[in-house]
Amino acid sequence: MLLRLFQRDNTVKPKTKPRQKAVCKAGRRWPWGRPNERWPWVRHRSVGKESSQAYTISEQEQRMKRLEKLKRDLERMKNERDELRGILAHYTDKDLKDSINFETMMLEMQHEQVMTDLKKIPQQICEALYKCQELIQENQLYCIRNCHLLTESFHLKKQVKILWNEYRELLRE
Structure with missing residues (x-):
């Protein structure tokens, strides 16, 4: 409704007479108001425009939601990376070398057993x-x-x- 108001021209239009209620030949009102409103399921042109504008708005909202989700995922990945870096920082080169030496010693023992x-x-x-x-x-x-x-x-x-x-x-x- 706001979009329709903003899209109108700012020109002054002549005043029109208020619309009268639709009346059929016998002097009674039509059951649905005006004769062209007999079938309420028929869409008017303005309704179609509003739905396409609403579609673009919902599409933009979806894009914004996806962007927010991607930002959260990126932040989570950064936090995990920083946590892993912190864990790795606790290990010194000596600890890593000792663990490698231990593994090689175990492999050598297994190799000797297989050879015997x-x-x-x-x-x-x-x-x-x-x-x-x-x-x-x-x-x-x-x-x-x-x-x-x-x-x-x-x-x-x-x-x-x-x-x-x-x-x-x-x-x-």
């Missing part, structure tokens, strides 16, 4: 091969014994069968 484990691997492989050879020899002995026992049992079964048949014949006689 690697040196033990060939000996462990030789021991495993020796045990495998002993197991293979034992397995071969068990296989040979098993074969002998199977042949013996087969012969014994054969003899039992022969004896069984002889016994039947004796029983028949």
Whole structure:
């Protein structure tokens, strides 16, 4: 409303007669006032202009809000940076060197442990091969014994069968 007032020309306009209420042919008032106001959902030209101006105002407000948010984020980041700088300032070069020396010492100890484990691997492989050879020899002995026992049992079964048949014949006689 203020924008409409400021956008008007400052020229003097002749006075107009006050508007009369719209009246239909029978002398009654229109239900919505004037005949062109029959449908309240129809927009007038001035309403469209106000909404576009309101749109630009709300757009500017959004931009200002974003700018304020960015300023707050920037301030927060500066504070975090300053805090980290303060923490880093508490550590002296000597402390940093000591921590680096400690880390290198730990890494060297781990490296030595891995190297000794690697040196033990060939000996462990030789021991495993020796045990495998002993197991293979034992397995071969068990296989040979098993074969002998199977042949013996087969012969014994054969003899039992022969004896069984002889016994039947004796029983028949």
